[in-house]
Amino acid sequence: MVTEALQEAERREQEAQQKRAAEAIRAHLAQLTQDPGNPVGGNPQGRVTIVEFFDYQCGYCKREAVELTKLLQTDSDIRLVYKDLPILGPPSVFAARAALAAQKQGKHEALHAALMATSEGLTEQSVLQVATQAGLDIAQLEKDMGDPSVAATLDRNFRLQRALNIQGTPALIVGTELIPGAAGLETLKALVARARAQ
Numbered sequence: 001m002v003t004e005a006l007q008e009a010e011r012r013e014q015e016a017q018q019k020r021a022a023e024a025i026r027a028h029l030a031q032l033t034q035d036p037g038n039p040v041g042g043n044p045q046g047r048v049t050i051v052e053f054f055d056y057q058c059g060y061c062k063r064e065a066v067e068l069t070k071l072l073q074t075d076s077d078i079r080l081v082y083k084d085l086p087i088l089g090p091p092s093v094f095a096a097r098a099a100l101a102a103q104k105q106g107k108h109e110a111l112h113a114a115l116m117a118t119s120e121g122l123t124e125q126s127v128l129q130v131a132t133q134a135g136l137d138i139a140q141l142e143k144d145m146g147d148p149s150v151a152a153t154l155d156r157n158f159r160l161q162r163a164l165n166i167q168g169t170p171a172l173i174v175g176t177e178l179i180p181g182a183a184g185l186e187t188l189k190a191l192v193a194r195a196r197a198q
Contacts, residue, residue, distance in 0.1 A: 021178040024164045037153030039082045039108040042072045046079035048195045051173040056095040056115045057088040057122055064170040064182045065116040071188045083157045085169055091122040098127050101144035110134040
């Protein structure tokens with residue numbers, strides 16, 4: 001009896017959390033999906049938008065990147081918004097700034113994939129090495145990393161993280177659902193199907 005009451009209380013609390021998250025997502029939808037500072041992958045005109053908060057040093061984020069790539073290969077109607085959330089120290093911030101700056105050279109996707117595929121811990125030097133291998137002009141990249149718009153984009157991402165009470169990376173938003181942590185391909189497909197039905 002006591003166990004059932006506890007389970008019911010826990011279920012109600014989870015429902016309340018999901019409802020609060022959905023309300024916060026609706027309140028910040030334009031900032032989540034239309035921020036011009038955040039790169040967009042997949043199909044820019046896709047009818048379903050997935051927003052991913054991630055850190056380039058997060059192992060779970062690296063695994064999630066593989067799942068998202070598989071999803072984008074099987075569904076051409078998905079728009080993926082990349083929200084850098086560098087929470088794992090200065091190398092994460094440096095990598096995020098490099099990836100955002102790479103947009104100016106039209107190379108965000110290449111650098112993002114290369115950084116996500118890197119298995120060792122990042123340093124400023126290793127980020128620049130990966131950027132070189134991804135075909136970026138490093139002198140231009142370093143100049144663009146200092147652009148105030150890069151820092152402003154990261155600042156907006158952190159404000160959204162606080163507004164949505166995101167506790168870590170990866171965190172995904174599909175439709176009005178917030179998924180804390182990594183999601184496998186089948187879960188992602190189910191979330192996309194639910195978002196399409198809304």
